[in-house]
Amino acid sequence: MKKSSSILTNKKSITAIALGGFDGMHYAHQKLFNKLGKNGGIVSIESGFANLTPKSYRQEYSVYPIYYYELENIKHLTGVEFLNLIKEEFPNLEKIVVGFDFCFGKNRQNCIPQLKELFDGEVIVIDEIKIEDVPVHSRVIREYLKDGNIKFANKLLAKNYKIFGDQIKGQGLGSKSFVPTINLKVDDFLLPNEGVYATHTIIAEESHNSITFLGHRVTTDGSFAVETHILDKTIKNNYRTVQIEFIDKIRDNKKFDSFEELKEQIHKDINNAREILK
Known part of the structure; x- marks a missing residue:
């Protein structure tokens, strides 16, 4: 996973922040980040529900x-x-960028009007963004993924949806009876609905055309x-983490039946x- 070279930037040098949850780091989130300018930073409020880009996986999609x-x-x-906490943490803060539906404080009692009133710097509010009349929100993207509509989820994300998993031992039938597969244990990430997908499998930062099954093995052990399965290549995976x-x-x-x-x-x-992958 790529890491930003500016990850260790001192908070004192930050003059603009984007505030939000930012699960997915999707198209609308990127519109917020575009307003940050040179000395920007992102403040991600962790609610425990992030499963498109959980934890520090978000850093891959931000400079x-x-x-x-x-x-x-x-x-x-x-x-x-x-806001006092934010100003204390970022003492040279001049600008805050938020989405149109941003709220803050106990029980989310404060929203855009209060932010503009309480913060003595510049407040930039990004209006709701839609693609083909569909609002670009993390919750909407989750629904498309759960329905298996990968192509439209990717359009809202402005990138391919990606998960990370650790290689585990499979049932051993693949290489003997069918095709060899890399079996993964995936934690924290939302999985699309059960089925077979055209995918890219990334091992040691190298991307390979692949086909991926996820779901219950209803024909074999359940x-x-x-x-x-990597297409047209034999890959010995000696790396623990695999990206799909x-x-x-x-x-x-x-x-x-058989x-x-x-x-x-x-x-x-x-x-x-x-x-599909041509």
Whole structure:
């Protein structure tokens, strides 16, 4: 995962911040960041619900340093107390950039009018952004992912949706009976709905065309799996962490009457993935 070279920027040098949750670091978030200017920083309020870009995975999508604040630790603060904390932490702050629906302070009692009233610097508010009449929000992107509509989720994200996982031992059937796969344990990230996807699998920062299955192995042992097959290459993965970028959905998960039927379908899926990834 790429890290910003400015990650260790001293807070005293920050003159502008973007305030919000920023799960997904999506298209609308990037519009906020574009207003920060040279000495910018991002203040991410951690609610515990981030699952598009959980934890420090957000840093990959920003040239600005990101400072994380746990909601649990600040939710008791009034609006005035919260802004006093921000001004104390960033003593040279001149500008705050927020989305149109930003609220702050205990029970979210303060919103844009109070922010403008309480902060003595510049406040920039980014209006709601839509793509094809769909509002660009993290909650909306989650719904598209849950429905398996990867292409439109990617459009709202302005990038390919990506998850990280650790390699684990699979059931051993892939290389013997079907095709070799890398099996992953994925924590923290939202998984798209069950099915087969055309993907890019990234190992040691190198991207490979691939096909990925996620869901319950209803034809074999019934257990839940995330497994990816690299197309047209034999990759010995000696790296623990693997990244998967989702490009498009090929089909839903389904049960087959025999291993032969499943094997035949896997080869059809691979050909479909090749076409999509051309």
